[in-house]
Amino acid sequence: MFGLKEYRAVQSLDEAHELLMQSRDNVILGGLLWMKMGRKQYHTGIDLSGLGLNMISETEDSIDIGCMTPLRQMETSPLLHQWFGPLFSDAFKGIVGVQFRNLATLGGSVYSRFGFSDVITALTALDTQIHLYQAGTVSLSEFLNMDQKRDILIKAVIRKQAVKTNFQTRRKSATDFPVLSVAVSLCNGQWKIAVGARPSRAALAKKAADLLSSEPDEEKITATLDSVVNELSFGTDQRAGSDYRKVLAKVLVKRGINAICR
Ligand SMILES: Cc1cc2nc3c(=O)[nH]c(=O)nc-3n(C[C@H](O)[C@H](O)[C@H](O)COP(=O)(O)OP(=O)(O)OC[C@H]3O[C@@H](n4cnc5c(N)ncnc54)[C@H](O)[C@@H]3O)c2cc1C
Structure with a gap:
């Protein structure tokens, strides 16, 4: 089991990034489902869950999905279904089980860049951009191919299209x-x-x-x-x-x- 010496529920992304940069042993916490499989001992766990990033929202041109949004929320979202059909519900329904998907987050799923990721496969078929705290806004494919620098994935932005x-x-x-x-x-x-x-x-x-x-x-x-x-x-x-x-x-x-x- 992984371990944390300290836990910090941050009040802002600035605070989260400052903490992340303070030590290579500090880490952003998603739903912890992948992290708990490891044994690494971290110093500070940085919890973003107080920052309102667990939401799916709509702008004139895009659907924005905050990094702390659980996969289950995407799977059952009427807004995502309205714009992108059953893509996310079909892609996510095979990922372990409902309780698991209630915890696994978009941020942890995309940031991990897993080859097996159904989440990344689904997002790749859409016009998806990734907003990072330090590197700014990049296309999903740029994000997947860039050097893995320590950063915070804030949200995914999908262009609204028919x-x-x-x-x-x-x-x-x-x-x-x-x-x-x-x-x-x-x-x-x-x-x-x-x-x-x-x-x-x-x-x-x-x-x-x-x-x-x-x-x-x-x-x-x-x-x-x-x-x-x-x-x-x-x-x-x-x-x-x-x-x-x-x-x-x-x-x-x-x-x-x-x-x-x-
Ligand atoms: C047993 C098991 C089976 C799985 N099967 C599948 C499958 O079939 N299909 C599939 O697509 N996925 C599968 N997954 C992956 C799963 O869906 C999640 O992607 C995974 O658990 C990570 O999400 P999380 O929120 O738990 O992230 P965590 O475990 O909390 O974090 C994972 C990594 O991402 C980093 N991180 C988290 N959030 C951010 C952020 N906002 N910014 C920067 N870094 C961040 C963490 O620091 C950590 O390094 C499986 C996972 C497990 C454990």
Whole structure:
């Protein structure tokens, strides 16, 4: 079990950042579900839960999701459903169980940059920006590829667009980590195909998506599926081999495209 010498419920992000920078042994606390699996002994645990960052709100152009928002809140949010369809409910329903998702936060899930993350796969298929205290606002893909500097993830901002979405995943058993996950979206004739748990973290198959039109025929879909497995890398781990993942990617992407075209 991990340990904390001190616990601080901060009053502002400035205070949180100052504390974070004081020592490499100080740490931001999310829902603690991943952290509690480790044994690291930290000095100060920095709790952001008094800062009103556990909310999903709407601006003229975007839906903003605070870092302390539990995954379950995203999964059941009428606002997210209204704009992005069942993407988040379908993506999150396989993550352990409801009690777990009542605690796991958006911030902890995105900041950890896990390859298996259903959360990151779903967000990758949308136009998502990440607001960081120090590094400012960056696109989700920039965030995923930048050096892991110590920072505070404040919120995710998703552009409001008329978008159709679909999420597909394969697990060996319910609630296990995904063997592969796929999020597909269609917005103004432009497709996005995000594939995660390859086992590396989610990335967009951009060339493959560009082959699709709004109503693609079988030939175009087949070309797209071939392009997905050529464009993205697929690896082997204890859950599956790379060849199996490539076969699976074609199946799941095809299901996603067909579900949107239906
Ligand atoms: C057994 C198990 C099974 C899981 N299965 C899945 C799965 O199938 N699919 C899936 O997508 N996910 C899965 N997860 C991951 C889970 O959904 C959460 O992503 C994970 O628990 C982290 O969220 P948390 O809020 O608990 O973060 P914590 O454990 O509190 O923190 C994780 C890390 O993020 C940092 N952090 C937290 N918040 C911030 C912030 N605002 N700014 C900067 N850094 C921050 C912490 O310092 C820490 O380093 C699983 C986790 C576990 C433990």
